[in-house]
Amino acid sequence: MKLSASFYKGRDVVLIARKLIGKVLVTFIEGQYTSGIITETEAYNGIYDKASHAYGDRRTMRTEVMYGGGGLAYVYLCYGIHSLFNVVTNVEGVPNAVLVRGVCPLDGTEIMEARRKRKTGKGFSDGPGTAAKALGIHYSQSGADLRGGMIWIEDRKIRVAEKDILVTPRIGVDYAAEDALFPYRFLWTKPCK
DNA sequence: TATAAGATTTACT
DNA sequence: GTAAATCTTATAT
Numbered sequence: 001m002k003l004s005a006s007f008y009k010g011r012d013v014v015l016i017a018r019k020l021i022g023k024v025l026v027t028f029i030e031g032q033y034t035s036g037i038i039t040e041t042e043a044y045n046g047i048y049d050k051a052s053h054a055y056g057d058r059r060t061m062r063t064e065v066m067y068g069g070g071g072l073a074y075v076y077l078c079y080g081i082h083s084l085f086n087v088v089t090n091v092e093g094v095p096n097a098v099l100v101r102g103v104c105p106l107d108g109t110e111i112m113e114a115r116r117k118r119k120t121g122k123g124f125s126d127g128p129g130t131a132a133k134a135l136g137i138h139y140s141q142s143g144a145d146l147r148g149g150m151i152w153i154e155d156r157k158i159r160v161a162e163k164d165i166l167v168t169p170r171i172g173v174d175y176a177a178e179d180a181l182f183p184y185r186f187l188w189t190k191p192c193k
Numbered sequence: 194t195a196t197a198a199g200a201t202t203t204a205c206t
Numbered sequence: 207g208t209a210a211a212t213c214t215t216a217t218a219t
Contacts, residue, residue: 042200051200062215079201080212099200129201172200
């Protein structure tokens with residue numbers, strides 16, 4: 001079943017990032033159905049977070065999606081090459097988002113292998129750019145509604161034990177100074193099959 | 194208008 | 207381990 005609107009509208013973006021571990025990200029793009037279990041996330045705490053694009057209430061064409069309210073997809077092009085997929089959370093006007101850093105291939109692995117041009121295995125979809133690419137998500141999809149569009153998240157009752165979740169500082173945001181040290185990254189250590 | 198840097202991945206030395 | 211690929215946004219002329 002798909003996650004409800006109230007799940008995304010929650011006020012605590014860090015808690016939502018934690019809850020997204022073990023959920024299933026599903027896409028139906030260009031007639032092809034693929035999905036993957038979310039294994040790694042990072043929270044971006046809006047205007048108070050130097051690592052966030054919306055830090056200091058920077059409202060631009062790119063960040064506008066994050067102000068649209070929980071339940072939208074924010075997809076951003078990084079380094080001119082990679083599409084990074086985020087889940088927008090909190091209520092309208094508060095630019096919070098959760099970056100999906102890794103998934104475990106579930107449905108349509110052959111399709112994902114074709115998209116990635118490599119076989120599943122180590123390094124297949126355990127980075128923010130590669131995970132989005134495997135699922136066929138492109139930055140042109142930014143702003144998509146997660147409850148009625150081509151991208152959505154399901155709860156398949158996959159149980160994730162508290163002890164199997166590793167909490168660490170975020171990756172690749174050294175420029176954010178002290179804000180880079182917040183334990184906003186969640187990683188499912190249990191290997192998935 | 195022009196330039197620098199970025200929530201990264203991949204290939205090559 | 208180091209560097210190239212490649213484009214949008216933010217900041218500076």
